[in-house]
Amino acid sequence: LFAQECTFFWGAAARSQLPPEGAPEIAFAGRSNVGKSSLLNALTGRKTLARTSHTPGRTQELNFFALGPTIESARMRLVDMPGYGYAAASKEKIAAWTSLCRDFLRGRVPLLRVYVLIDGRHGLKPIDSETLDLLDQSAISYQIVLTKRDEVKKSEQAARIASVKAALAKRPAAYPDVIFTSSQSGEGIADLRAAIARLLAQ
Numbered sequence: 001l002f003a004q005e006c007t008f009f010w011g012a013a014a015r016s017q018l019p020p021e022g023a024p025e026i027a028f029a030g031r032s033n034v035g036k037s038s039l040l041n042a043l044t045g046r047k048t049l050a051r052t053s054h055t056p057g058r059t060q061e062l063n064f065f066a067l068g069p070t071i072e073s074a075r076m077r078l079v080d081m082p083g084y085g086y087a088a089a090s091k092e093k094i095a096a097w098t099s100l101c102r103d104f105l106r107g108r109v110p111l112l113r114v115y116v117l118i119d120g121r122h123g124l125k126p127i128d129s130e131t132l133d134l135l136d137q138s139a140i141s142y143q144i145v146l147t148k149r150d151e152v153k154k155s156e157q158a159a160r161i162a163s164v165k166a167a168l169a170k171r172p173a174a175y176p177d178v179i180f181t182s183s184q185s186g187e188g189i190a191d192l193r194a195a196i197a198r199l200l201a202q
């Protein structure tokens, strides 16, 4: 799947601007700066496909990418979402994209799964739990990806995964497995690619 072309084809800043529904969609959600856009680049092997920044609030629209030979014949779409939590942007802008994200998550028919990214250095925070609550209540399948594995000591990685797994145990829409990735070193990226490819094969 990820050997195919990946092309940015649509940005939406409001609900009325969403692209027509088509191929199955996978969305990447998580706190600002957690590494969503970097992960998309690592998955597709294209360093500059999605714009990244050390300033939280880089991605301000829902950005749609098509995986496949052409946009029309895409087998899957990847959706890079704006982050939640602190962001270097105006209150109005943040409010607008937050409601856009909620509308998208709750009402999108082709949405196959949401990958919720959690900073591997910090684990689950209350603000992440709000997003998981929304997904559980809306019965949207999701899986947790821990990020920035290169920044976490090897001796601490297993415990971080275990504590996130424990927090997921009572969440009905959560996939029980957790993947620990680094967009920098590439660790875990092949596992995530395989998990996404399996979704399409179901």
Ligand code: GTP
Pocket (backbone or CB within 6 Å): 030, 031, 032, 033, 034, 035, 036, 037, 038, 039, 051, 052, 053, 054, 055, 056, 057, 058, 059, 060, 081, 082, 083, 084, 147, 148, 149, 150, 151, 181, 182, 183, 184, 185
């Ligand atoms: P917003 O669009 O602002 O919500 O952020 P984002 O979640 O898309 O994060 P982005 O990919 O822009 O990355 C934020 C910062 O984290 C950048 O400085 C990245 O270089 C850094 N970063 C992302 N992934 C990794 C990683 O795996 N390891 C390390 N060490 N840094 C990372």
Ligand code: MG
Pocket (backbone or CB within 6 Å): 036, 037, 038, 051, 052, 058, 059, 080, 081, 082
């Ligand atoms: Mg981003």
